[in-house]
Amino acid sequence: EDLLYNLPYRYEDRTHFQKVKDLQPGLRASILVQVLTAGLMITRKSRLRIFDLAARDESGIVRCKWFHSEYLAQRKIFKPGQKVIFYGKFEVDPYGTGNLQAINPEFEIVDEDASAVDSLEMGRVVPVYESIKGCTxxxxxxxxxxxxxxxxxxxxxxxxxxxxxxxxxxxxxALKEAHFPSPETPLDELNHFRTRALQRLIFEELFFLEVGMALKRRKARSFPGVQFQTSPTVREAIKRILPFHPTAAQKRVLKEMVDDICRPIPMNRLLQGDVGCGKTIVALETGAIAIENGYQTAFLVPTEILAEQHYFNTRGIYSKNGYSVALLKSGLKKTERREVLDRLAQGQIQMLIGTHALLEPDVQFQKLGLVLIDEQHRFGVMQRYRLMKKGERPHTLVMTATPIPRTLAMTLYGDLDVSIIDELPPNRSPVLTRVVTEEERTSTYRFLRDQVRRGRQGYVVCPLVEESEKIDLRAVSKTFEHLSHDVFPDLKVDWLHGRMKSPEKEAAMQRFVSGHTQVLVSTTVIEVGVDVANASVMLIEHAERFGLAQLHQLRGRVGRGTTRSYCLLMKGKKVSEEAQQRLQCMVETTDGFKIAEKDLEIRGPGEFFGTKQAGLPSLKVANLLRDADILEAARREAVNYVDHPPSPEEFRSFITHLKTSWQRRYGLVSVG
Known part of the structure; x- marks a missing residue:
């Protein structure tokens, strides 16, 4: 079964034989020719062993060459006068013979009494498989x-x-047609996986995936959870902590969450929203409801800088209601850590903010009722469950600023409901983005200085901490030295990177937040969550080295106030076509959803979502982006099947098949 579901990744049309005279340089083709000569030759300078063959049809002569293929000579596979079918890419012979040649073409010797149509390699639409070790x-x-x-x-x-x-x-x-399609099947439909046979197999895979998700979801909802109340006192407490008038999207999402947490089953919700859309304040409002109901909240974030920023912001917002907020991070002294843990266990801390330190076994809550996780894609599924286990089935809200289409989100995070904040707060100007080159460096620095003179601040982001001899990239250390001494000696330039000790990072960040530092040279440690409204310029060195999601996150560090902000993408001399597409996308749009779709398109779902840590099953037939329409249909059918199952006996048989075959093949988590 595994073999048959290892489908071709593309198909080649070898149904027609071309005449030698009609071959086009650079294109693949099938030819039926007669061998003239064949033998091993050794080049003079490099002593390279090449098997060289000359063949002809009635229209001309062609050459075929194989490198490191002495076996062709040893076995005397080709003989003069033999009829052979060759398939490959034909190019002009660089040595000026005027003939076309193919390097390492596929071939099949035609028996006198055999038809080329019976061949698996030639005279038909041929499946091409990904190479498996030891198996061509x-x-x-x-x-x-x-x-x-x-x-x-x-x-x-x-x-x-x-x-x-x-x-x-x-x-x-479907399996037969997928592997060996009939000659009438359009090649374009095959290579775009749009034939009826391929679509059936895609539907089958996605249907079982979605059934697994639906069962997982049903199981999660079968357990009782904490049921919060929203009395007039609670609603008043929420209003007090709002620093601004919420957008319509924020109101809608908050209502979805309130509906969830007021039910007797645990909330499991994914909140998607672009950078700067106000996800955090909605999360804090939900946290306030938990606290007003006598429960504690855990807030898990991926970096210490972000944890510290959330801590300072949350403490300021929650002080209006007198809530107790604490920060737990790896750099704390033993006595400080012990004090935080004791107060937490006694219920004196109402919200605990921290990084992976929250997951340690000795972190014990007295009454955990709500788990908040920022930048969900930075954490694995098991890390989420480890935090949830610290309470009696607490409500869970996970957030991400890497938005993906709703159907994909429901597949990737199958046990979560999905909410989307799809508008930014009013008075936010879109960040102007421009690609700049090394030749424009002087004018770029001049522009940054001009912004600082107007009272603004700027970031300069580098891909490395120290210079590398192997890679010619700008690093934080050298850039900081150059900017502070040579370019901006009269400005306050500071630097920040992940290798600094926690107190150093915290101090550097506070100097920038307070406005003391005018230009901050940093690595991508500032990528997520850093919120300094006065920063108006983001200069990214070697922007071609960063992924789209990372570029968009970095750009999101500016444009957080009401003044016009700028993102300058400094590109190196050698930029790949894919990198050029990324930079162009950044220039064309600031919409995180459009950027995420483009990122999906460029990288494909597997690389976009990362490894199994993100929870994405390894699909063999389907492609979540290409087959989004089939995914939606499969999801509807799966939900309907689980909600309205046939007879108990048939359903049991179905579940057995799901567990034995599909769970083994795709690594689906427990489904029932």
Missing amino acids: SRLLRRIVHSVLEELKEVTDPLPVEILSRRGLVPRRE
Whole structure:
């Protein structure tokens, strides 16, 4: 079964043989030719061993060459007069013979009494597989063909009513057509995975994935949780902590959360929103409800700088209600840490903010009722559960500024409901973004100085802490030295990076927040959450080295006030096509949702979402971005099937198949 679900990643049309005279340089083609000469040759200078073959048809001569393929000579595979089919990319011979040549082409010798149409390699649309160690695409074709020939009966795991309603191709037919499509099948449909056979297999995979998610969700909702109340006193407490009038999106999302936490089952919600949209204040309002109901809140964040910033901001906001807020981080002295843990266990701390330090076994809450997790994608599924285990099924809100389409979010975070804040606070001007080159460095520095003279502040972000001999990149240490001594000797320039000790980082950040530092040279340690409204310029060195999500997060550090802000993307001399696409996307839009979709398109879902730590199953057939429409249909069918199952016996059989086959293959977590 695993073999048959290892589908081709592309298809090649080898149905027609081209004449040698019609071959186009740089294009792949199939030719049927007769061998003239074949033998091993050794180059004079490098002593490279090349197997060289000359062949012809009635229209011309062509050459084929194989490197490191002495076996072709040893086995005397090619003989003059033999008819052979070759498939490969043909280029002009660089040595000026005027003939076209193919390097390492695929080939098949045609028997006198055999038809080329019967071949698995030529005269048909041929499947091309990803290489598996020790197994070429050609060998895989033969093995798969042999298995399919032996496969007479195939049990279809999809429910009959769904097969009928969706008009899906039977499983055996789908597998056969997916591996060895008929010649009439349009190549474009095959390579875009849009044939009926491929779409059926994609639907099957996504349906079982979504059933697993739906069962997981149902299981999570079967346990009782803390039920909060929102009395007039609680509502008054929420109003007191609001620093500004909320947007319509913030109000809508808060209502969704209040509805959740006032039910007797645990809230499990994902809050998506662009940088600067006001996710944190909504989370703090939810935290206030927990505190007013006599419960504690845990707030988990990915970096110490962000933890410190959340601590100072939250303490200021919560002071209006007299709430007790504490910070737990790795740099605390033993006595300070012990004091925080004792107060936490006694219920004297109502909100605890911290990094991974919150996950330590000795961190014990007296009455944990709400878990808040910022930048969800920085934490694994198991880390989330470790924090939740510190309470009696607390409500959970996870937040991310790396937005993804709702359907994908519901698949990636299957046990979570999804809320979206899709508008920014009023009076926010979009950040103007521009790509600049090394030739424009002087004018770029002049622009930064001009902004500082107007009372603003700026960031200069570098990809490294120290210079590397191997990579020609600007580093924080050298850039700080250069800017503070040579470029801006009259300005207050400071630096910040992840290798600094916690007190040093905290002090550097506070100098910038207070306005004492005018230009901060930093690594990406400032990427998430840092909020300094007076900062109006973000200069990113070697911007081509950063991913789209990271560039967007860095840009989000400016434009947090009401004045116009700027993001300058300094690019190096060598920029790949993919990097150029990223930079262009940054210039064209400030919309985080559009940027996330472009990032998905460029990198593909696997790399975009990261490893299994993010909770993404390793799909074999489907592509979450390409097959978004099928994913939505599969989700609807799966939810309907789980909510309205057939007979208990049929459902038990279905669940058994799900656990034995699909859970093993895709690593789905427990489903029932």
